Amino acid sequence: xxxxxxxxxxxxxxxxxxxxxxxxxxxxxxxxxxxxxxxxxxxxxxxxxxxxxxxxxxxxxxxxxxxxxxxxxxxxxxxxxxxxxxxxxxxxxxxxxxxxxxxxxxxxxxxxxxxxxxxxxxxxxxxxxxxxxxxxxxxxxxxxxxxxxxxxxxxxxxxxxxxxxxxxxxxxxxxxxxxxxxxxxxxxxxxxxxxxxxxxxxxxxxxxxxxxxxxxxxxxxxxxxxx
Numbered sequence: 001x002x003x004x005x006x007x008x009x010x011x012x013x014x015x016x017x018x019x020x021x022x023x024x025x026x027x028x029x030x031x032x033x034x035x036x037x038x039x040x041x042x043x044x045x046x047x048x049x050x051x052x053x054x055x056x057x058x059x060x061x062x063x064x065x066x067x068x069x070x071x072x073x074x075x076x077x078x079x080x081x082x083x084x085x086x087x088x089x090x091x092x093x094x095x096x097x098x099x100x101x102x103x104x105x106x107x108x109x110x111x112x113x114x115x116x117x118x119x120x121x122x123x124x125x126x127x128x129x130x131x132x133x134x135x136x137x138x139x140x141x142x143x144x145x146x147x148x149x150x151x152x153x154x155x156x157x158x159x160x161x162x163x164x165x166x167x168x169x170x171x172x173x174x175x176x177x178x179x180x181x182x183x184x185x186x187x188x189x190x191x192x193x194x195x196x197x198x199x200x201x202x203x204x205x206x207x208x209x210x211x212x213x214x215x216x217x218x219x220x221x222x223x224x225x226x227x
Contacts, residue, residue, distance in 0.1 A: 019106075023054055024115050045116040048123050052103040056096065064223065066156075075099065076226055080161045093161055095127050095168070097226060104192050120190045125171030127164035128226075129216040131195065134203030136217045137210060141166055152221040160220060171199065 023046050056075075063075035069088060076095045083091045100123050107117045125131060135141045141163065153160045175186075175194050182189060208214035220226070 019054060019058075020110070020113065020115075023050060024110075044114060045118055046110065047119045048103060048107065048117050048121075049119060051106055051110070051117070052096070052100060052123060055099050055102055059099070076155075078156050078161045080158060080165075093165055095124075095164055095226075097126050097128055100124065101126055104195070107192065120192055121186065123191070124168050125191060125199075126195055127167045129218070129220065130200045130203035130207075131171060132163055132167040132203075133207055133216040133218070134199055135167055135170055136163075137203070137206045140170060149218055152219045154221050155226045163218070171195070174199070 024044075060073050060075060063073040067074045067077060067079065069092075074092070074094075076097050076099070078093050078095070079091050080093050081091070083093045085091060103123060104126075107120065110117050132141075136143070143159070143163075145159075148159065171191065171194070175189075175191050178194055178198065179185065179189050203216075204214050207216055210217070
């Protein structure tokens with residue numbers, strides 16, 4: 001099990017649940033007049049970005065070695081000539097769809113345990129075939145190549161990277177519009193709720209109206225590490 005390779009987070013036994021302890025416990029440095037460190041303090045809050053960061057740091061080795069940076073597998077990160085940026089990450093477009101999905105799925109368990117997860121909107125929308133398919137089927141994204149659906153795309157194709165990047169950006173534009181219609185604010189209706197109860201379900205529904213089996217409007221030849 002890969003968790004055993006990160007004993008500082010998952011213990012020597014490779015316990016996935018120890019991620020909770022690693023993110024919410026902090027041991028103070030020993031005071032000079034004590035022979036032993038003071039006991040760990042349980043933090044009652046954690047940022048969503050820290051949850052995602054811990055997942056990326058500890059589980060990066062599970063990704064196939066398709067693309068890497070200084071020997072570290074990058075996972076759902078792709079090179080694109082228009083990506084821009086500076087330094088080591090110049091030219092790379094990070095999505096981390098499955099890692100972010102896992103991070104989102106951990107938010108409620110953390111809160112059930114009495115730990116408030118804040119800055120949830122630091123995570124992005126999920127650039128996958130239901131959210132992205134909704135934008136294609138609804139005509140929000142109109143590909144220049146009208147024959148895009150006639151052949152399978154690859155995750156590293158420029159077309160796929162641009163479609164997914166547009167999906168992330170447009171979900172950010174959609175969220176405040178939905179909030180205004182519902183009469184709620186960002187705290188009461190974060191992006192995670194839009195994804196869970198809105199765009200993913202709507203993407204599947206419109207796909208079912210247009211194609212047998214609710215197939216998405218574009219086929220991506222993936223090994224399961226992206227979609």
